[in-house]
Amino acid sequence: MLTYDLSRREGAPLYDYLYRCIRGDILAGRLSPGERLPSKRALARHLEVAVVTVENAYAQLCAEGYLTAREKSGYYVNLIETRTSPPPRPAPRPAPPEPGRTWLLDLKAAGGAPLPFSVWARLTRQALSEQGTDLLRPVPHNGVPELRRAISDYLYRFRGISAAPEQIVVGAGTEYLYNLIVQLLGRELTYALEDPGYLTAGRIYALNGAGCASVPVGPLGPDLEAVEGSGAQVLHLSPSHQFPTGAVTPIARRQALLSWAERGAGRYIIEDDYDSEFRFTGRPIPPMQSIDHLGRVLYVNTFSRTLSPSMRISYLVLPLSLVERYRERLGFYSCTVPALEQLTLARFLSGGYFEQHLNRARLYYRERRDQVIAALEDSPLAARARISGENAGLHFLLTLDTDRTDGELKALAEARDIRLSLLSDYCARPRPEWDRTLVIPYPALDPGRMPAALAALVEIL
């Protein structure tokens, strides 16, 4: 008869402990396939427990397939393939956090103008109280209507884009949206990316199995001949402030690129308008989407950059020609952004807070940029470096006058506690004119620590 020490069950319910004991015996082979277990009554008497306890344990073993109950006959052990079972793995210990190195100057650091958190928190609380349990209802696949309407208004007023809320798809970050775009347009196509450029986009297209090509960019944007020669059907661009060169594609090149798209069936342009909110001279550059009359531009932008990286809210503006295809192919996907964040952002936009935040952020960035540039100009580095791309976006370039290679610069800087970000880091194919050029993410830098860092930097040239 099965005998178990039920006093060792350490607070577990009796039936549960008994179930575990019998299961252990079956898995260990101590109870053989085909063996008949004692009747419920007999085992209950033997173990001095209630019949219902054994009944529950047997029922669970039947539910999981360890036993079979045969009517009027009893409970039999099933044949279970014995697998070599190494001892249960201990759960791995958390890896110790990488010791954070403290840099004198870190050009890979991220930073931005602080979001007015108290306003955001207040709007979140309002949305919680006013929407209440409505927040628990399913969200339309392309985002809550209030947010899509607010984005549509914002785009019309500030970016010259005329897009109906139906053209807008809200998603948890641009990375996620790039995945959807490949599923929309197709992975059998070739996606051309700017070189140098935003490497993550290329990585995502490649991870999706799409073909990738690279197109060199110059001061006037992507090279037209290279676009034609790339064999690509889809062109990923950041025309209003190219990352990382800062180039603004002029209107003639934009028109030519649109003509390229219109000349081939199924050609599209993905316009990444990131950082377009931050232009420090004149008005913002109108996006290509606003001069695209044949529906070849998919416009992408994000609030993660303007609000906070911990809030993954981005959006895609589909050309009218793709709205129906999107709904049919991808409309089954649930929207990835929670209702609460969407409704809070809708309030933030339509209440005018986003505009206020952008105005403040522009002042903050302009001041920070001027401080960093002033520190540069006051330093001995000024004579051996040239600034470019400083009129827009959240970084500028600094080309150094030196004979050192980029690899040497990096190693020498690191020995002086300086982490460099080099234009060549963003190149698919190295080109001499992109060498010896630093990418300066000025919002993340502390102007007070610049003089020491710049002095160290000039020593290594």
Add this chain to the structure above:
Amino acid sequence: MLTYDLSRREGAPLYDYLYRCIRGDILAGRLSPGERLPSKRALARHLEVAVVTVENAYAQLCAEGYLTAREKSGYYVNLIETRTSPPPRPAPRPAPPEPGRTWLLDLKAAGGAPLPFSVWARLTRQALSEQGTDLLRPVPHNGVPELRRAISDYLYRFRGISAAPEQIVVGAGTEYLYNLIVQLLGRELTYALEDPGYLTAGRIYALNGAGCASVPVGPLGPDLEAVEGSGAQVLHLSPSHQFPTGAVTPIARRQALLSWAERGAGRYIIEDDYDSEFRFTGRPIPPMQSIDHLGRVLYVNTFSRTLSPSMRISYLVLPLSLVERYRERLGFYSCTVPALEQLTLARFLSGGYFEQHLNRARLYYRERRDQVIAALEDSPLAARARISGENAGLHFLLTLDTDRTDGELKALAEARDIRLSLLSDYCARPRPEWDRTLVIPYPALDPGRMPAALAALVEIL
């Protein structure tokens, strides 16, 4: 000389209006390529505006590439490809919402036990006040540590899963996680899915360009020979409550499926444990992950189902063998769930509220299920229908005794304002044994309206 009626600018800044006028003339060809514009002073005098106004307008036109400034010479119109520009599209009107049909009985409806919203709202407010601006910091790619620790604890205590927080990846919904899984394991592999089964998973694998196969499931789960014969490397299963048959894969079949995975290099099982929280007899069935000693099971579950569909929080438990590969290939992706939701959920889990909610929800579902089953048993349909799969999950099956085809049943029901959900809707390949079987999502049904609906239903058999 350029002449514009500046009084028509309707509140726009002067320079901005002037910029738009000149831009319009260039695009319309009224100003020709190579043409020299009047000097800033001359135009300012002519239009009776300040020189700085013209200066700003010219600067913007230069920034966008409409003009080139030549030193000591003046401003010249650039050559811009004229494209056929149809009149600006009007933004499409929102499509009128589809008239919602009111059904007497809707088996496609969704519904669930209400989340204790006041508790959730309170924890959200707490997280907002206590975490403050920490909420704005970037989130680790696999989720905030507090949430991964809370999930790890929950899995250990309630699902018998021993997984370190490092094995857990938090993402915005299981659909998103399936996309990541294909990018992790590879789209050159074949993914086998249960038939009948959760069709969305197959749709996502196919959209990702992966090969798909289907494996028939019976009362004991997926057919082993079919698994072997499918040529698949990856098997997508819901072993603890198969959707939609409700079958529980017994331990012997689970062991055999694990052995299948262990026999081939690169074979994996994706265990979809959805609905496992809801089992109404005995204890929950332990997941395959808990008996997988060689690291072949990727475990997936979601909080969207247990909390609210508007909250997209799901998680993936990687086997130890894939943690490093995941980090290398996909660790660059930003986490798709906002910090606020993650920290609120961490509090909800570690404060014991989730457990309380599940206990209440189980009672709610059991009661609702019993009411729906009672209504069935009291109706004339009882004599012509058989219930199965009612011990677990949030639906059960009702097999009808009728000669009608599924298509006839659907059409006849619809004429009586009843929308059916049929087991054959979830089949890749039709099989007679799955015909004439309704999928009953009982949490979404109103027991009060059942008698009338069931009387109508029996008429059409």
